[in-house]
Amino acid sequence: xxxxxxxLAARPHAPASAPVRSRAxxxxxxMQVLTLTEALPGFPAHRDYALVPADGAGVLSWxxxxxxxxxxxxxxxATAYFPEYAPELPWAACAELGxxxxxxxxxHCLVTVPDGDVAAATVNLxxxxxxxxxTARARQVVLADPSHPVxxxxxx
Amino acid sequence: xxxLTRSVGETIRIGDDIEIHVVEVRGGTVRLGFKAPRExxxxxxxVYRQIAEANLLAAQVTADTLGALAAFAPxxxxxxxxxxxxELASEDAQG
Numbered sequence: 001x002x003x004x005x006x007x008l009a010a011r012p013h014a015p016a017s018a019p020v021r022s023r024a025x026x027x028x029x030x031m032q033v034l035t036l037t038e039a040l041p042g043f044p045a046h047r048d049y050a051l052v053p054a055d056g057a058g059v060l061s062w063x064x065x066x067x068x069x070x071x072x073x074x075x076x077x078a079t080a081y082f083p084e085y086a087p088e089l090p091w092a093a094c095a096e097l098g099x100x101x102x103x104x105x106x107x108h109c110l111v112t113v114p115d116g117d118v119a120a121a122t123v124n125l126x127x128x129x130x131x132x133x134x135t136a137r138a139r140q141v142v143l144a145d146p147s148h149p150v151x152x153x154x155x156x
Numbered sequence: 157x158x159x160l161t162r163s164v165g166e167t168i169r170i171g172d173d174i175e176i177h178v179v180e181v182r183g184g185t186v187r188l189g190f191k192a193p194r195e196x197x198x199x200x201x202x203v204y205r206q207i208a209e210a211n212l213l214a215a216q217v218t219a220d221t222l223g224a225l226a227a228f229a230p231x232x233x234x235x236x237x238x239x240x241x242x243e244l245a246s247e248d249a250q251g
Contacts, residue, residue, distance in 0.1 A: 037195075038195070038197050040211050041199075041204055041207045041208035041211055042207075042208035042209070042211040042212045042215075043211060043215070054219075054222055055222055055223075055226040057226055057229065059226055059229045060222060060225060060226055071215040072215065073211070073214045073215055073217070074214070074217040074221075074222075074225070076225070076229075080229045080230075081228065081229050081230070083230070092194060095194075096194060110210065110211060110214040111214060111217055111225065112210060112213045112214045112217065113216075113217050113218075113221050113225075114213070116218065116220075116221065118221045118224040118225055121221070121225055121228070124207070124210050124211075124214070126203075126206075126207070127207045127210075140207070140211075142199055142203060142204070142207060150206050150207065150210050151210065154225065154228050155228045156228070156230075
């Protein structure tokens, strides 16, 4: 289990602001507290989450509800797995998140592992989680382009 | 369920600030236009349901899969580990 965001924040020797470094040397932001401008479909009661790095390489993160017994999702940094993935974000979504430049957006995709079989793991490229680091706002954006699959195999 | 009959060019209003316009009817297909406050999400039902189902499955992922999943990522190229970027769409499309 991943420690809860509250536990992470309270741990004196691991301040939430402490950055970690990826294998390529880039700084991976530590835990980000996010407010969803629209709840995730299927989870209408939850809008407050923390994005917590889940691996040393900076490609996977937990999207953890801050509510007790709230949901937790594993998200993959989209371009780490799919370098060619460059979804067109609706202008309205960018405005809502306070994204002046879409290049400022962090794009993550929710990971599904059917029956715990990692070889069958998929990511949702049709509805990425778009994060604005500046405003700490995020939402799952359902793309108009149907060529992005909801279940895209993660293993290639 | 309330059912109403409308013709092309006519509108249905829901509450104070949601409008649904009948734009075109051809064969068995109707094209609708929506005006709604930004916080109202508008989705095709089948797409919304697909996303919700995928999210429900995604909420069941456990930490013991992390190592294998991280290994699926291709090796990082240079120092390009910044978060994924996206292009700004010029049109204000909603699925």
